[in-house]
Amino acid sequence: MSRTLCPSFSLALSVASAGADAGVATAPTGRPNLLVILVDDRGYGDLSSYGATDLQTPNIDVLVANGMRFDRFYANCPVCSPTRAALLTGCYPDYVGVPGAIRTHSDNNWGYLDPNVTLLPAVLKRAGYHTAIIGKWHLGLQPPKIPTRPGFDLFRGFPADRMDNYYTHRRHGINYMRPNECQADPKGHATELFTQWAYEYIEERARDGRPFFLYLAYSGSHTAIQPPKQRLEKVLKREKNIEPKRAKLVALIEHLDHGVGQVVVTLKRTDLYNRTLTIFTSDNGGQLAIGANSGSLRAGKGDIYAGVTRVPACPVWPGHIQPGSRTDYIALTMDIYPTVAEAAGIRPPGGINGLCCRSCFMATCPLKNDSCSGTGAKEADAAKGSLFAQHGSESGNWFTTARSHRWSFTTAEATHSNRLAP
Numbered sequence: 001m002s003r004t005l006c007p008s009f010s011l012a013l014s015v016a017s018a019g020a021d022a023g024v025a026t027a028p029t030g031r032p033n034l035l036v037i038l039v040d041d042r043g044y045g046d047l048s049s050y051g052a053t054d055l056q057t058p059n060i061d062v063l064v065a066n067g068m069r070f071d072r073f074y075a076n077c078p079v080c081s082p083t084r085a086a087l088l089t090g091c092y093p094d095y096v097g098v099p100g101a102i103r104t105h106s107d108n109n110w111g112y113l114d115p116n117v118t119l120l121p122a123v124l125k126r127a128g129y130h131t132a133i134i135g136k137w138h139l140g141l142q143p144p145k146i147p148t149r150p151g152f153d154l155f156r157g158f159p160a161d162r163m164d165n166y167y168t169h170r171r172h173g174i175n176y177m178r179p180n181e182c183q184a185d186p187k188g189h190a191t192e193l194f195t196q197w198a199y200e201y202i203e204e205r206a207r208d209g210r211p212f213f214l215y216l217a218y219s220g221s222h223t224a225i226q227p228p229k230q231r232l233e234k235v236l237k238r239e240k241n242i243e244p245k246r247a248k249l250v251a252l253i254e255h256l257d258h259g260v261g262q263v264v265v266t267l268k269r270t271d272l273y274n275r276t277l278t279i280f281t282s283d284n285g286g287q288l289a290i291g292a293n294s295g296s297l298r299a300g301k302g303d304i305y306a307g308v309t310r311v312p313a314c315p316v317w318p319g320h321i322q323p324g325s326r327t328d329y330i331a332l333t334m335d336i337y338p339t340v341a342e343a344a345g346i347r348p349p350g351g352i353n354g355l356c357c358r359s360c361f362m363a364t365c366p367l368k369n370d371s372c373s374g375t376g377a378k379e380a381d382a383a384k385g386s387l388f389a390q391h392g393s394e395s396g397n398w399f400t401t402a403r404s405h406r407w408s409f410t411t412a413e414a415t416h417s418n419r420l421a422p
């Protein structure tokens with residue numbers, strides 16, 4: 001199976017339907033827990049393990065050191081909602097109704113998640129997994145578009161595109177914070193709340209004993225850039241020549257890194273770490289205007305070049321993934337869907353676009369070779385040489401880009417004709 005450029009809309013519909021209808025195999029015993037940590041707007045150069053010199057992310061760096069670093073992992077889109085749709089559907093976001101950001105106001109809304117597509121948590125739930133999302137959903141604001149309807153047993157977080165304030169959690173003056181479908185008004189910094197809810201969830205799962213899928217979607221480091229005061233002071237004291245806006249972003253990132261560390265500590269304390277496949281990545285690159293660092297890559301959020309689509313990524317699975325390993329295999333966010341499902345021994349629905357990339361970090365496959373949708377060594381080589389497409393809709397401009405290992409091209413077209421109803 002190789003990647004191809006986006007075909008006609010009619011094919012897009014058939015792909016979505018195929019994903020909705022396919023059966024799901026029962027998972028075998030001995031299944032791993034599944035933890036996907038998705039951070040927001042994290043530039044390729046904004047981890048110390050990816051080259052940042054004015055920033056310290058020791059906890060995420062430990063994940064990278066204990067797993068496989070991907071050097072060419074691409075977000076499916078340069079903005080939030082489409083990449084999140086790709087992660088949870090295994091499809092190119094255009095195919096499932098999310099070509100752009102889903103927002104509060106209909107005149108600025110660019111997506112409507114297809115209700116007929118089978119989401120990753122639904123696949124896992126049918127196979128006996130407890131499923132949860134903690135943090136930012138960004139794929140619909142009201143029922144039936146909120147997470148509990150499409151397959152999550154638990155939702156603690158907010159469904160909107162961003163928070164205008166990390167402490168009040170409001171967006172356009174609206175309180176979107178939710179436990180499941182109820183409104184809540186918790187106190188505290190959003191990063192700390194999501195971290196606390198994550199480790200509380202892990203503790204509950206440890207007592208329950210069932211395997212779980214936790215999608216921990218931090219809102220950091222999306223604007224508004226509001227680090228705790230003590231974190232900012234620490235950065236300013238350490239980095240003498242740092243620009244003020246960069247200092248705030250660095251402090252927010254380091255604050256989130258601390259949260260990731262607490263989650264990992266909880267996994268270890270509950271004796272679940274060695275039985276958990278953890279995948280860390282970002283939904284798109286950072287905003288250069290607020291001080292983000294794309295490393296040596298071109299441009300940042302709002303553009304289409306590698307600085308906004310190539311993101312940090314690493315899977316960690318003790319006993320299965322060689323610590324400190326590294327790959328230049330090209331993977332996309334939508335590949336997480338089949339990778340996670342098949343790591344659990346579950347055959348994903350037919351018709352999805354994502355490719356299981358487990359074979360580049362695991363010696364053996366839990367599924368038999370004839371039922372694995374993933375890439376064997378030969379297929380991985382073929383996929384590396386093929387194309388994929390991405391789309392963006394910032395400022396009303398639609399971009400398409402395609403890449404292989406050796407080249408890329410990008411087109412841009414100004415149009416508002418594809419705007420979708422909320």
Ligand SMILES: [Ca+2]
Nearest residue numbers: 040041080283
């Ligand atoms: Ca984002």
